[in-house]
Amino acid sequence: MRHIISLLLENEAGALSRVSGLFSARGYNIESLTVAPTDDPSLSRMTIVTNGSEEIIEQITKQLNKLIDVVRLIDLTLHRHIEREMMMVKIKVAEAAQREEAKRLTDIFRGNIVDVSQDTYVVELTGHGSKLDSFLEALRDFSVMEVVRSGVMGIARGEVALHL
Amino acid sequence: MSESPAKPTAITGAEIFVRCLQEEGVDIVFGYPGGAVLHIYDALYRQEKVAHILVRHEQGAVHAAEGYAKSSNKCGVALVTSGPGATNAVTGIADAYMDSVPLVVFSGQVPTHLIGNDAFQEVDTVGITRPCVKHNFLVKDVADLATTIKKAFYVATTGRPGPVVVDIPKDVTAQTCVFEYPKQIRMRSYNPTTRGHGGQIRKALELILSAKKPMLYTGGGIILGQASEALTEFTRKLGYPITNTLMGLGGFPASDPQFLGMLGMHGTYEANMAMHYTDVLIAIGARFDDRVTGNIEKFCPYAKIVHVDVDPASISKNVKVDVPIVGQVEPVLREMIRELESMKQQPDQEALAAWWKQIEEWRAKDCLKFDSESPIIKPQMVVQKLWELTGGDAIVTSDVGQHQMWAAQFYRFDKPNRWINSGGLGTMGVGLPFAMGAQFAFPDETVACVTGEASIQMCIQELSTCLQYQLPIKIVNLNNRYLGMVRQWQEFFYQGRYAMSYMDALPDFVKLAESYGHVGMRIEQPGDVEGALREALAMKDRLVFLDFITDQTENVYPMIPAGAGQNEMILV
Numbered sequence: 001m002r003h004i005i006s007l008l009l010e011n012e013a014g015a016l017s018r019v020s021g022l023f024s025a026r027g028y029n030i031e032s033l034t035v036a037p038t039d040d041p042s043l044s045r046m047t048i049v050t051n052g053s054e055e056i057i058e059q060i061t062k063q064l065n066k067l068i069d070v071v072r073l074i075d076l077t078l079h080r081h082i083e084r085e086m087m088m089v090k091i092k093v094a095e096a097a098q099r100e101e102a103k104r105l106t107d108i109f110r111g112n113i114v115d116v117s118q119d120t121y122v123v124e125l126t127g128h129g130s131k132l133d134s135f136l137e138a139l140r141d142f143s144v145m146e147v148v149r150s151g152v153m154g155i156a157r158g159e160v161a162l163h164l
Numbered sequence: 165m166s167e168s169p170a171k172p173t174a175i176t177g178a179e180i181f182v183r184c185l186q187e188e189g190v191d192i193v194f195g196y197p198g199g200a201v202l203h204i205y206d207a208l209y210r211q212e213k214v215a216h217i218l219v220r221h222e223q224g225a226v227h228a229a230e231g232y233a234k235s236s237n238k239c240g241v242a243l244v245t246s247g248p249g250a251t252n253a254v255t256g257i258a259d260a261y262m263d264s265v266p267l268v269v270f271s272g273q274v275p276t277h278l279i280g281n282d283a284f285q286e287v288d289t290v291g292i293t294r295p296c297v298k299h300n301f302l303v304k305d306v307a308d309l310a311t312t313i314k315k316a317f318y319v320a321t322t323g324r325p326g327p328v329v330v331d332i333p334k335d336v337t338a339q340t341c342v343f344e345y346p347k348q349i350r351m352r353s354y355n356p357t358t359r360g361h362g363g364q365i366r367k368a369l370e371l372i373l374s375a376k377k378p379m380l381y382t383g384g385g386i387i388l389g390q391a392s393e394a395l396t397e398f399t400r401k402l403g404y405p406i407t408n409t410l411m412g413l414g415g416f417p418a419s420d421p422q423f424l425g426m427l428g429m430h431g432t433y434e435a436n437m438a439m440h441y442t443d444v445l446i447a448i449g450a451r452f453d454d455r456v457t458g459n460i461e462k463f464c465p466y467a468k469i470v471h472v473d474v475d476p477a478s479i480s481k482n483v484k485v486d487v488p489i490v491g492q493v494e495p496v497l498r499e500m501i502r503e504l505e506s507m508k509q510q511p512d513q514e515a516l517a518a519w520w521k522q523i524e525e526w527r528a529k530d531c532l533k534f535d536s537e538s539p540i541i542k543p544q545m546v547v548q549k550l551w552e553l554t555g556g557d558a559i560v561t562s563d564v565g566q567h568q569m570w571a572a573q574f575y576r577f578d579k580p581n582r583w584i585n586s587g588g589l590g591t592m593g594v595g596l597p598f599a600m601g602a603q604f605a606f607p608d609e610t611v612a613c614v615t616g617e618a619s620i621q622m623c624i625q626e627l628s629t630c631l632q633y634q635l636p637i638k639i640v641n642l643n644n645r646y647l648g649m650v651r652q653w654q655e656f657f658y659q660g661r662y663a664m665s666y667m668d669a670l671p672d673f674v675k676l677a678e679s680y681g682h683v684g685m686r687i688e689q690p691g692d693v694e695g696a697l698r699e700a701l702a703m704k705d706r707l708v709f710l711d712f713i714t715d716q717t718e719n720v721y722p723m724i725p726a727g728a729g730q731n732e733m734i735l736v
Contacts, residue, residue: 010353013302014290025295055480062477068299068319071353164352 002031003057004076004083004154006162007046007064011037015069019046022067028052028060032085032151040164043071047153074162076154083154087125087132092143094119102142109135120145174340177306178203181270181337184313185214187345190241192217192232192604194225198245199285200272203337217604217633220625222249224597226256227623230265231594231601234584235559237390239266239321240601246272247285250331251292255591257327258296262588263411264388266325268316275335276304289331298326306339314346323356324475325388356474360491360499368446368470368487369503375444376515377466377522378404381427381456384411384587385449385473385493392416392580394497395448401504402511405523407435409450411587414577419556424523425532428456429724430569433531433733436724438523439464440731447471449493452482453588462729472496531722531735532573540715541690543567543642547574549694550612550640553701558610559602561585563595563619566648569720571614593622599637600629610638610701617643617711618667627680630707638700639709641673644716652719677709688713 009015016035023030031049038045050060057075064070076083093099099121106113106123109131115122125135129152136147156162175183181204185193194217197205208216219225222244229240240260244253250271260267274283290302299319301312312330320328372378386395386408392415399406399422406416407427416423425432427439439445445467450456457463463483471478471485472493479488489496534544547570550558560575561584562568568585577583584602586594599613613620620641630637642648650665674684683706687696693712700708722733 014294017291018294021294055484059477059481066475066477068351068354 002049002051004152005048005050005061005064006074006076006154007070008043008072008162009046010069010071011042011044012069015044018067018069019064022063026063028056034151034153049152072162072164074156076156079160080157081154082157083128083152084126085129085132085152086150088148089123089139089144090146091121091123091139092119092145093121098142105138172342174342176203176340177309177337178207180306180309180341180343182207182211182214183343184310184345185241188317190214193241193243194219194228195243196222196225196245196249198249198272200246200274200334201243203334204243218629220628221623222252223255223593224623224626224629226253226269227259227594227597228601229267230256230260231561231584231598232605233265233267235581235602236605237581239268239317242267242269244269244271245285246274247287250287250289254292257293257329259586259589259591259594260327261296261298263384263586264325265327266321267327268320269327269329271329271331273331273333276333279333289329293329297329300329300331302331303336306336306341309336310343310345314349315351318349319354357490358492358495360472360489360496364487364489365496365499365503368489369500369507371444371468371470371487372446373509373511376512377441377443377519378446379438379442380404380406380446381439381450382406382412382415382448383409383450386412386415387580389449389474389493391449391494391497394494394501398497398501401501403516405438407431407439409456410572410585412450413572413583414580417578418576419578426572430573430720430722433529433722433735434523434526436730436733437526440729442467445469449473451478457482458724458730459727529735538690538715541687541693541712543570543714543718544574545690546640546642546693546712547571547614549697551575553697554610558612559584559606561595561598561602561613563615564590564592565616565619566652566720567614567616567642592619595619596623596626596639600626600635603635603637612638612640614640614642616648617641617645617670618647627677627682631681634705635707636703636705637707641709641711642714643711644714644718645670646716673709673711682707682709684709684711686711686713
């Protein structure tokens with residue numbers, strides 16, 4: 001089953017490689033991994049999307065908790081939560097009709113065109129991974145030059161919170 | 165003019181390093197100097213509280229520190245230089261990681277401004293050791309040095325112990341700073357559990373007392389957690405059978421009739437059969453290693469399982485358990501004993517008597533019997549004689565292979581911390597440096613290294629260290645001119661194609677020992693074994709290398725072949 005695990009870890013050199021090294025050394029799967037400092041500069045927040053049986057997920061959370069740099073951990077999948085991913089797509093829009101169609105699709109998907117050049121648009125889109133997949137699917141008649149996706153980040157709904 | 169109040173003087177990083185070791189009560193460091201640690205060696209030279217032992221290879225330094233830690237329950241300390249010094253130490257660090265040995269390994273590093281430049285003797289020590297340490301640190305500022313060292317000792321020795329590496333660039337050891345050693349350390353991300361959950365303990369005891377065919381299975385956690393007294397009291401109170409893992413030998417007295425011997429691949433028939441048929445398995449400080457469980461699908465098919473361990477990640481890792489208790493084994497056992505005394509429920513004596521009757525039938529198979537009349541020296545006989553002549557009271561180290569199994573089977577340990585071997589990593593070459601560490605911890609005790617002609621050659625250079633420090637270790641070399649365990653597997657599973665398992669071109673070990681200034685003996689007749697051992701043990705101030713020429717075809721029995729269950733043993 002797919003799980004989204006969020007961690008607070010010490011914002012120190014090497015912390016990221018301890019986590020990624022753990023996954024590769026023990027043969028755990030990483031679908032995506034995002035990390036950035038938090039409002040507390042001594043902490044980073046990492047979101048890992050992984051797959052595995054309940055036993056594997058239990059081991060993953062235990063092994064992560066065992067890392068000295070991991071301060072707190074939450075398996076968001078066990079709570080009501082919101083997950084989001086951001087994507088930017090660069091497409092060729094040399095003809096007027098293409099520009100119109102691109103604008104229309106972007107509006108339907110509630111995205112934004114954030115860069116315009118003579119022949120290209122960059123569309124920015126945020127949402128669940130499946131929505132981003134659908135948008136790419138909708139662009140099948142376009143020449144897609146580049147796709148960049150952030151990987152998943154998530155937060156629990158309501159009172160549940162990952163903090164110190 | 166009035167004098168200004170005396171300012172605390174700044175000292176160098178190297179001096180801070182030495183002061184930290186002194187504050188930690190470290191009395192001995194095993195190491196080898198080199199460019200990146202010259203400031204540190206100079207600071208060590210100018211003081212007398214911390215002794216430095218010069219080994220002949222960095223791997224030996226780390227193994228010796230392990231031997232010191234395993235025998236004394238203190239934290240072992242090793243010091244190596246950057247680059248090859250650090251890479252040579254890696255085997256020892258990985259060994260300590262697998263067997264949860266409390267160790268702090270200090271490595272020199274190139275100066276901070278050269279890090280990442282492929283400088284002379286530069287290697288990414290923190291990167292290389294990351295997968296085989298409990299934690300590691302790179303110290304980039306002399307102001308962080310004392311706190312980092314404090315953290316290193318704290319992490320290495322608490323919770324589930326393990327090795328911690330502290331990598332110190334050379335310029336950090338030259339920079340100066342006011343020394344202040346933190347009295348206490350708090351780490352927000354590291355809070356090991358000590359006491360077990362009361363509710364879980366009661367639940368476990370109810371299950372334990374309901375057992376008809378109970379079985380205790382305990383491991384290295386009992387030794388590391390200094391819980392053998394509590395375990396012995398608990399086990400005797402219950403009257404249940406008990407087995408120890410390879411790492412847990414000595415955790416319960418081997419001479420006690422409740423002890424069924426070691427379990428696992430080369431464990432006794434009675435221990436493995438009792439594991440297979442038990443209805444309540446009580447696992448304490450053990451980790452359900454594959455050499456213990458055999459085929460996991462066939463492991464303890466009838467049992468409910470209680471598991472006590474300090475490391476939550478060890479619980480339900482390989483085998484799903486029914487009642488987990490996370491906590492240090494000693495306090496948990498103490499609390500279990502207290503609870504047991506206050507409970508009305510008692511073990512089912514009738515069921516227990518029937519269970520013991522069954523176990524005695526298994527025990528009567530005498531699965532460890534060997535041909536004691538053989539005209540060729542049997543390796544088992546050598547270990548048995550060593551056990552008899554030392555009254556079961558020596559510190560015994562081993563290397564890895566057949567001799568390790570025979571030592572585990574035939575030297576019956578009644579006390580903890582007397583059996584020192586490499587269980588997890590299975591590192592050939594550890595035996596002699598382990599023995600050095602143990603002999604430094606206990607200068608007046610008999611320390612014997614049971615080894616083979618292949619393993620001993622992997623750290624043979626340490627014979628020189630033994631001469632320098634006059635270590636009276638007794639090396640019991642079971643010389644069968646084969647990589648015995650490899651040969652055994654090739655005989656069983658590769659139709660006797662003995663690929664690369666024959667040890668050709670062996671040195672004359674007697675002359676070798678003598679050239680290092682030690683005593684060497686070669687023993688070829690069974691009738692000479694006891695006399696030679698007696699003579700060697702009587703030489704209290706000399707290292708004696710006993711080269712026993714043993715039966716080349718002898719195999720370790722019993723054996724659970726790979727993929728088989730615990731009830732599917734090969735007996736002789």
